[in-house]
Amino acid sequence: MKKLLIALLTAIFVLGCACSCERLDQLINGDENGVYVEEEYDAQKTAETIYSLKDGDGIFLAITASVNMKEGNIESGESGDETAAETTETTETNETNETAETAENAESAETDESAETDESSESASEDINKNISIEFGAKGDVYYFATEGDYKIMDLSSEEYAVIYTSEDGENWKKATVPYTEDNTREARLADAKTKIDELVNYINYYTAFTGRRMLKDTETVAGRECDKYYSSSDIIILEMDCVICIDKQTGICLKLHYAADTIVEVGGEVNYECTEFKTSFDVPIPENAEEAEIEIPEGVITENESGSEN
Secondary structure, eight states, X not given: OHHHHHHHHHHHHHHHXXXXXXXXXXXXXXXXXXXXXXXXXXXXXXXHHHHHHHTTTOEEEEEEEEEEEXXXXXXXXXXXXXXXXXXXXXXXXXXXXXXXXXXXXXXXXXXXXXXXXXXXXXXXXXXXEEEEEEEEEEXXXXXXXXXXXXXXXXXXXXXXXXXXXEESSSSSEEEEEEEXXXXXXXXXXXXXXXXXXXXXXXXXXXXXXXXXSBBEEEEEEETTEEEEEEEEEXXXXXXXXXXXXXXXXXXXXXXXXXXXXXXXXXXXXXXXXXXXXXXXXXXXOOOTTOEEOOOXXXXXXXXXXXXXXXX
């Protein structure tokens, strides 16, 4: 997704070349009285801050995000966003293969080609609309992760086993105790938790795609926390653009991002990210009445029973 946003900003730069030098400077660099976010906040420290809070009094974050991009040549898929070149290349390859397969039937080939053209047009006009909701909490080696319909608590505090709690609604929990083995180590489970934290950090640092411009500075309260607010806007014939970034003064974590752009070409859209709850003191609530259940063991992992039967 970040590549898409960078492409959007690049397109805006090209459009800006049609403006006067003064307006171009405002478009690309922002307000002459503004400051650069990077001078005060280093996004690379976000992960360090989260781990520091986790290993201290605990941390809890609840964030929501939405992406609505108007991009005629972008198609969304499981792996994120694919470029127009990739989409076109795939379409051309499919057309070539299908034409070869139906070479003996010209009429059928024409019909297939027409159908493909219609499908390609529908794909080309497909916008990107995504809504995301994430909750994360941790203290020590106990972790809580939640997205819609998927709640998980990982208690990795024991050196001998992991206790995994899962739920589909956040209320009815199942519990499984998984002993550590040679193939299912505590280090591997801690690595799983780190991967999820890294994914969260990617969302939090989303704002870095928009920090290459000078922005005016103010303050704003987000999720009950005092933030440095950076904002800029442009309205220059070919482009209307607004950007707001709010970064928590105490931790340096971005708690809010709003970016909206509309151009005279088929490029534009809106990105919103906001932290709705942020705590720097948190204990992961362990479900008391969780139903004992078996957990799906990854391939190659030896369970306690299997290990015992082999001896």
